[in-house]
Amino acid sequence: MxxxxxxxxxxxxxxxxxxxxxxxxxxxxxxxxxxxxxxxxxxxxxxxxxxxxxxNPTGFNVLLSSRLIPETTVLNLPEKVADAFSKARGQSGNGSVLLGHIVAGGQVSDISSTNNSVNPGWRTALLHMVYSQAWLDTTPEYI
Incomplete structure (x- = not known):
């Protein structure tokens, strides 16, 4: 470690x-x-x-995007999921990161009559994938 x-x-x-x-x-x-x-x-x-x-402790240049991937998609289309992850990770050779979080289970998937603010996508998600792309302040605008 x-x-x-x-x-x-x-x-x-x-x-x-x-x-x-x-x-x-x-x-x-x-x-x-x-x-x-x-x-x-x-x-x-x-x-x-x-x-x-x-x-630059005040921040840095980065684009973030994320998607919730339902458990059924992972179970029924594993090759397509793996291909999508491979393509996303291969978009850039300088500073891109693909990060995955396992989020399934627990009380979030327990659908009850209680009103709450949980996005319904979280109830069936197995993965929360986050893609980020950073760049330097000196990067030309045309890139």
Missing amino acids: VFRGVFHIPNGNLTAVIDALSAFAARNPDLDFGKTAFFNFSSFYDYFVSLLEPS
Whole structure:
């Protein structure tokens, strides 16, 4: 299992953090920490310019779309579902992601006389698929 984390400790004790994380890693040898890096900045501005500004923390360019896939579609047309997922994932070689969530079961599928705001599509859905495509601010408009 890979463990990833980012810890921000404003005005904190870096030595205490390193000691705590080292002890955690020693007690959990099954976790892959990969690379460990610690940074210390003299001001919030230095921190912002070095780590936050390059990643544009105010947001990023992305298109999102999602679909609820009914259980009957998955069971009766598995080849078509797999083909659609393959085609959607192959739309772009730079930044597209196809993410699936299993959502079936539970009380959402229990149709009762109680009025609620659950979209009826959720009652029969097995999958909630989300497709996203990101792009850089420097991407030309004609693309």
